[in-house]
Amino acid sequence: MRLARSITAVSAAAFASIAMSTATAAAEPVVVTETPVTIFQLPAHSLVVSGLVVPGIHAAAVTAASPEPGHVTFAAPTRPEVCATTFGGALVRIDYLNIATGNAGTVTVRPCENFLEPTPTRATANTGSGPVVFSVGLTGTAYRPTAGQPSIPGVGTFTAP
Missing domain, CATH: 1.20.5 (Single alpha-helices involved in coiled-coils or other helix-helix interfaces)
Known part of the structure; x- marks a missing residue:
């Protein structure tokens, strides 16, 4: 028993x-795994001023990862202390061109995660596979049109899987 x-x-x-x-x-x-994409770039640069009126320069570098062949997810993450300057509220615009296929387009991402703006922090684009060139520009938002200004645009290249 x-x-x-x-x-x-x-x-x-x-x-x-x-x-x-x-x-x-x-x-x-x-969990979707993304393959990191190596980028060679000259990032966009912005003059930033803190609340204590201390000037500095911020390099808005772009990162990329590939969730699947022919698609690339762009981001431009930045540090929280940069978001507390006049750069807070800036958007990063990425214009890309695939030299092999002719695919071209524009994506805009928000580098500051805590800034109240509907623009995403990451954006996926159909770049196609092959060599891609891109330019990076900094723009303001409707709330802060001069955020991240004055700035110098950047350029870069990578090979999309």
Whole structure:
């Protein structure tokens, strides 16, 4: 009798363990892996001034990753202390051209994550596979039209997978 109870208890525990692991596996989000893309660039530069009227220069560098062949996700992340200057509220505009396929377009990203602006912090573009050249410019928003100004545009190149 004791053996039957022990077997029943062990099988119930095993069944509960399997049910919990299945429920946990179903609840986990699907993670899309992106392949980093090496970029050679001269970033866009902006004159920034802090609240203490201390001037500086910020280089708005672009990063890229490829979620699938022919598509590239652009971003231009920056440090929080830069977002607390006159650069806060600036947008980074990326104009790209695939030399092999002729695919061209523009994406705009927001470098400051905590700034209230509907522009995304990352944008995926259909660049096509092959060599891509791009230019980077800094623009303001409707809320802060002079954010990130004065600035100098940047250029770069990479090979899209």
